[in-house]
Amino acid sequence: MEIRNFHKDDIEELIAFKSESMRISFPLHAINFNAEKFKTKILKNAEAYPSSVRVLVDEGKIAGYIFVVIQKTGLGKCGNIHHLFVRKEHRNKGLAKMLLDDADKFFKSHGVRRIKLTVTLDNSAAIKLYEKSGFKKTRAVMEKILE
Numbered sequence: 001m002e003i004r005n006f007h008k009d010d011i012e013e014l015i016a017f018k019s020e021s022m023r024i025s026f027p028l029h030a031i032n033f034n035a036e037k038f039k040t041k042i043l044k045n046a047e048a049y050p051s052s053v054r055v056l057v058d059e060g061k062i063a064g065y066i067f068v069v070i071q072k073t074g075l076g077k078c079g080n081i082h083h084l085f086v087r088k089e090h091r092n093k094g095l096a097k098m099l100l101d102d103a104d105k106f107f108k109s110h111g112v113r114r115i116k117l118t119v120t121l122d123n124s125a126a127i128k129l130y131e132k133s134g135f136k137k138t139r140a141v142m143e144k145i146l147e
């Protein structure tokens with residue numbers, strides 16, 4: 001198992017990962033997933049910061065990936081975990097934790113000290129993972145669906 005920077009050829013698999021995640025996190029809206037927009041964003045970020053999209057490879061096959069972004073905010077630089085995904089057959093082996101540790105190194109190397117992310121409350125596996133990696137719940141996002 002190795003972690004390497006994203007190559008352009010990886011894009012279709014990452015789109016499939018994102019699409020699967022959207023079905024988990026937004027079951028009512030996943031149909032609106034805009035693959036082209038996602039692709040443009042990944043390619044743009046990977047070009048500006050090659051280590052912002054890191055891919056986990058097992059025997060030549062992509063097992064998971066992490067996509068992070070550095071935002072410049074009024075409070076200084078802030079890291080954002082944009083997406084993290086590990087293929088089902090590779091889960092519960094500490095690989096997501098490994099990708100998050102790798103992202104920490106990337107952020108530190110760019111002078112980022114604060115990292116945030118958004119996660120769906122139903123996604124208990126991801127919440128446990130993030131808590132284990134040192135994230136704390138600091139804000140709540142509230143939503144209302146208009147009929």
Ligand SMILES: CC(C)(COP(=O)(O)OP(=O)(O)OC[C@H]1O[C@@H](n2cnc3c(N)ncnc32)[C@H](O)[C@@H]1OP(=O)(O)O)[C@@H](O)C(=O)NCCC(=O)NCCS
Binds near residue numbers: 021084
């Ligand atoms: C969430 C996800 C990335 C976890 O990947 P993973 O490689 O299985 O996670 P790890 O093996 O690194 O787990 C690290 C820790 O997270 C917690 N954890 C991970 N999966 C868990 C689960 N299903 N149930 C409970 N805790 C879990 C555990 O505390 C675990 O540490 P431990 O095994 O020492 O107790 C993976 O399930 C996934 O890709 N899900 C679909 C995409 C997704 O939801 N991404 C996050 C969107 S915000």
